[in-house]
Amino acid sequence: MEPLRVFIIEPAESMRESLALFVRNLGYEAIACSSPAVFPCIDNSHCETDKICGDALIVGQHLPQQAGLDFIAQRLAGPCRGLVKNITLICLPWSIGDQQRAERLGCRWLETPLDLGELRAWLATIAENLPADRKLVPLTELLVDREDRLPA
Numbered sequence: 001m002e003p004l005r006v007f008i009i010e011p012a013e014s015m016r017e018s019l020a021l022f023v024r025n026l027g028y029e030a031i032a033c034s035s036p037a038v039f040p041c042i043d044n045s046h047c048e049t050d051k052i053c054g055d056a057l058i059v060g061q062h063l064p065q066q067a068g069l070d071f072i073a074q075r076l077a078g079p080c081r082g083l084v085k086n087i088t089l090i091c092l093p094w095s096i097g098d099q100q101r102a103e104r105l106g107c108r109w110l111e112t113p114l115d116l117g118e119l120r121a122w123l124a125t126i127a128e129n130l131p132a133d134r135k136l137v138p139l140t141e142l143l144v145d146r147e148d149r150l151p152a
Contacts, residue, residue, distance in 0.1 A: 001130065001132075001134070002029075002134075002136050003027060003028050003029050003127075004028040004029065004055050004056065004123060004126060004127045004130065005028070005029045005031070005053075005054040005055050005056075005136055006023045006028055006029065006030050006031070006054065006055065006056045006057075006058060006123065007030075007031050007032075007033075007039065007040075007041070007053075007054045007056070007057045007058070007083065008020055008023070008030060008031070008032040008033070008057075008058045008059075009032075009033055009034075009035065009036060009039055009057070009058070009059045009060060009063065009068075009071070010032070010034070010058070010059070010060035010090060011034050011035060011060060011062065011063055011064050012060065013034070015060070015090070016032045016033075016034065016060075017032065019032065019058060019090075020032040022116060022119070023123065026120060026123060026124075028123060028127070029139075031054070031139070031142075034064070035063055035064045035065060036063060036065060036066065036071050037064075037065060040053070040142040041053040041054070041080070041083065041142065050135060051135040051136060051137045052082025052083070052134070052135070052136060052137065053082055053083065053136070053137050053142055054082055054083050054136070055082060055083070055085075055086060055126055055127075055130065055134075055136075056083065056086040056087070056088075056122075056123065056126050057072075057075070057083040057084075057086065057087045057088075058087075058088050058090060059071060059072060059087065059088070059089050059090065060089075060090050060091075061089055061090065061091035061092070061094060061098070061109075062091075062092075068089050068090075068091070069089065069098060069101055069102060069105065069107070072087055072089065072105055072107055073105060075087070076105060076106075086122075086126050087107050087108070088107070088108045088109060088110055088119075088122060089102055089107055089108070089109040089110070090109070090110055090112065090114065091109055091110075091111055091112065092111070092112050093111060094111075108122070
């Protein structure tokens with residue numbers, strides 16, 4: 001079976017790269033980008049197939065073009081079948097209103113500074129519960145015409 005595929009959308013380079021390294025060190029695949037504009041699954045073109053683009057999504061609350069909660073709400077309202085099952089929001093201490101909205105969306109969150117043990121346990125639970133018949137869209141298909149938009 002293919003390893004867990006985790007997408008990370010976080011504008012702060014140090015946080016984004018640290019999270020990607022952490023995920024990779026756990027033996028999972030990490031695709032990190034700085035904003036929803038360069039997120040490889042933003043166009044939903046693969047959502048109509050029998051494959052999913054990834055297994056988990058880690059999103060920063062303070063994204064360049066929109067709040068992380070708004071991005072999550074868009075994903076939940078669309079045809080996405082994979083990532084929306086496992087989303088966590090990375091946030092600084094935030095408002096009660098944002099926390100209540102995250103709860104209504106069914107989104108979990110981790111406040112900074114991050115508890116890496118909690119993140120590790122969340123990812124391990126996802127990996128343990130992957131369906132045996134899970135099919136991922138090959139990265140080469142996801143990243144076509146997007147390589148120049150994705151961060152190194």
